[in-house]
Amino acid sequence: MTLHRLARLASLSILVLTLLAGGLAQAADLPTEATSPEGLPWWGWAVALFVVSFGLGIVAVLGGVGGGVLFVPIVGGFFPFHLDFVRGAGLLVALAGALAAGPGLLSSGMASLRLAAPLALLASISAIAGAMIGLALPTNVVQLALGTTILGIVVLMFFAKKSEYPEVGKADNLSAALKMNGVFNDAYSGKSVDWKVHRTPQGLAMFVVIGMMAGMFGLGAGWANVPVLNLLMGAPLKVSVATSKFMLSIVDTAAAWVYLNQGAVLAIIAVPSIIGIMLGSLIGVRLLKRANASLVRKVVIVMLLLAGSRALLKGLGI
């Protein structure tokens, strides 16, 4: 399928969903007179959020990124919602996606609980700290830091390499003691891979930083988890991707509770986002085989570049 046809299919889906949602609002006789300063009634924004999240769900799967990393800068930059609520919703979006993927990844052995648990412990402690710091800092400072982080992710996505089966000479003492190893059956190549990891202390230190950023910005953190697991610690790429996704369900749980308890979760923002991005992901998975992944990834990089620049400019008050 060409990108043109793909775009047409996505546009059509979004149009149908918009019409359905608009019809539902009218059928339910929902009030339309009270509008936001931006001119749309509350349900108009909810529908727009659902549609955008649906689109982000498709693009995220095709571009090989988590939903949260696209959701927070784009919704934070182009919707009237305060960044506090967007970050709360962003964490829940990343959490819901990770929870949905978790059972399959764990039962197939692609994700490893043994590998995830020690790293997630430190990451979730720092995610709680990050969420508390993020909610305590002035909004413009968070915007500025968010913009800088997103632009950093763009650089990482552009230059980071991947290694299918990294070479690990000897497992370090800590990973050996924690049995951070396993057997991974690669259905694609039809091979079984005995894997182990090294540089565990450095990996743990990196996950403290990653957890902090996930909690502070509500981003999820697959963009950082995968390079650390794969390139630094030496886990096979597929194990790294699957374990990273599963880890988000633990780390984002920790941070999501802080946002929930601080009142930074609005159902009208969080729920359409979660449902939209999950439905979009389902479509994205179906399109994955036929899409030009390299081109979509470039589109994702451009989207992040724009959203990151906008967050940076908002943080600078421009």
Add this chain to the structure above:
Amino acid sequence: MDMTLPQTAAITLTETVSAPKPPAVSEEQIVYAKLLDIGMKAGMALLVVTFAIYVLGLATPVVPLEDLPKYWSMPVGQYLAATGLGTGWSWLGLIGRGDFMNFIGIAFLSGVTILCYFRILPIPFRNREFLFSAILLLETVVLILGASGILSAGH
């Protein structure tokens, strides 16, 4: 006639790549996956049902839907002050109202990982894997602490 094959030199690989073996998934990982699957589906169903009740006006919200655009652009502290809403688990007292009914599904999804950790805790302990048990126990404590509402922050 000697039919034995000449011995080949042992090949040392850092990662052994061989023909497929049965998946080596630990007992606690399987138990975790099954509970996570049930919890995730239940949480998503709760989320969809309560949100439908909310937007269709079947339960009166604390903050009227048409007033939301006045509040959603405020920082969270200002929003709480303007609406008179509390923090922590105070939403439990408002569970019958349309907007806070959604928190049942959200809290369920945010709590399912804690349930999974609780469920698998005895498995490595029974297998005398005390270090791994300690990690799981610590994570459970951290998540409960996060969920408790004891930790606070704000602008």
